[in-house]
Amino acid sequence: MAKQTSVEIVTEWDIVAARQLGRNEAKALGFGTVDQARITTAISELARNIYLYARVGRIDIERLDEDGKQGILIVASDKGAGIEDVRKVLEDGYSTSGGLGAGLPGVKRLMDSMDIVSKSGEGTTITITKWLR
Amino acid sequence: MSLKVPILKLYDCLIVSIQWELDDHMAMMFQEDLLNKLYETGARGVVLDLTFVDFMDSYIAKVIGDAINMVALMGAKLVLTGIQPPVAITLVELGISLNANSTALDLEKGLEQLRKELGG
Numbered sequence: 001m002a003k004q005t006s007v008e009i010v011t012e013w014d015i016v017a018a019r020q021l022g023r024n025e026a027k028a029l030g031f032g033t034v035d036q037a038r039i040t041t042a043i044s045e046l047a048r049n050i051y052l053y054a055r056v057g058r059i060d061i062e063r064l065d066e067d068g069k070q071g072i073l074i075v076a077s078d079k080g081a082g083i084e085d086v087r088k089v090l091e092d093g094y095s096t097s098g099g100l101g102a103g104l105p106g107v108k109r110l111m112d113s114m115d116i117v118s119k120s121g122e123g124t125t126i127t128i129t130k131w132l133r
Numbered sequence: 134m135s136l137k138v139p140i141l142k143l144y145d146c147l148i149v150s151i152q153w154e155l156d157d158h159m160a161m162m163f164q165e166d167l168l169n170k171l172y173e174t175g176a177r178g179v180v181l182d183l184t185f186v187d188f189m190d191s192y193i194a195k196v197i198g199d200a201i202n203m204v205a206l207m208g209a210k211l212v213l214t215g216i217q218p219p220v221a222i223t224l225v226e227l228g229i230s231l232n233a234n235s236t237a238l239d240l241e242k243g244l245e246q247l248r249k250e251l252g253g
Binding site for chain 2: 012013015016019020023033034036037038040041044045048092103105106107109110
């Protein structure tokens with residue numbers, strides 16, 4: 001557990017700030033251009049979900065170093081309405097906002113792991129990781 | 134706060150190269166600007182170059198996909214060029230199809246392709 005950085009998501013420009021921070025961290029950790037794009041895209045999707053559904057929240061980015069393995073951990077958290085049916089939001093094409101419905105299932109495919117903790121009325125915390133290969 | 138995406142006219146085509154990271158607002162403005170410019174100039178084709186775009190999320194992809202459909206509605210053709218490997222990979226993994234019938238490796242090939250499709 002080393003450096004941790006974060007961005008508060010309040011306006012749509014904070015989405016840009018969050019993904020730029022993620023890209024810089026991914027680059028600094030030595031991820032290649034494809035993984036940098038995956039991480040940047042995943043952060044952008046999560047930050048946009050916060051902005052669209054919870055209005056405010058935060059993105060925390062942390063460098064991982066476990067048993068000599070390095071990686072990046074991103075936590076997207078908000079105190080919004082929460083996700084009613086976590087299984088449903090992981091289905092391709094499911095959207096309540098008229099978007100592409102590619103968001104969360106797509107993010108899961110871009111990353112090595114994704115964990116969603118959500119309570120109706122209390123908020124949502126999504127944790128994603130990517131390991132350096 | 135937002136910069137505008139420059140749209141150039143070359144003969145009967147519009148050339149657009151996205152040179153920096155688009156925020157949501159800039160992406161929507163770009164869509165409108167492109168359609169207005171198409172209307173004003175009577176251009177028959179558009180080359181949209183994404184060489185300098187190093188990532189694309191579902192929102193930007195939707196704006197670009199919608200722009201492709203809108204350009205088609207106005208009777209013009211759009212060729213998408215310069216999509217970088219990381220962008221192609223992440224778009225497919227995200228599960229997004231851009232609805233791009235016409236793509237080319239780079240701007241030059243895109244222009245050639247467009248001229249061919251426009252029949253001259």
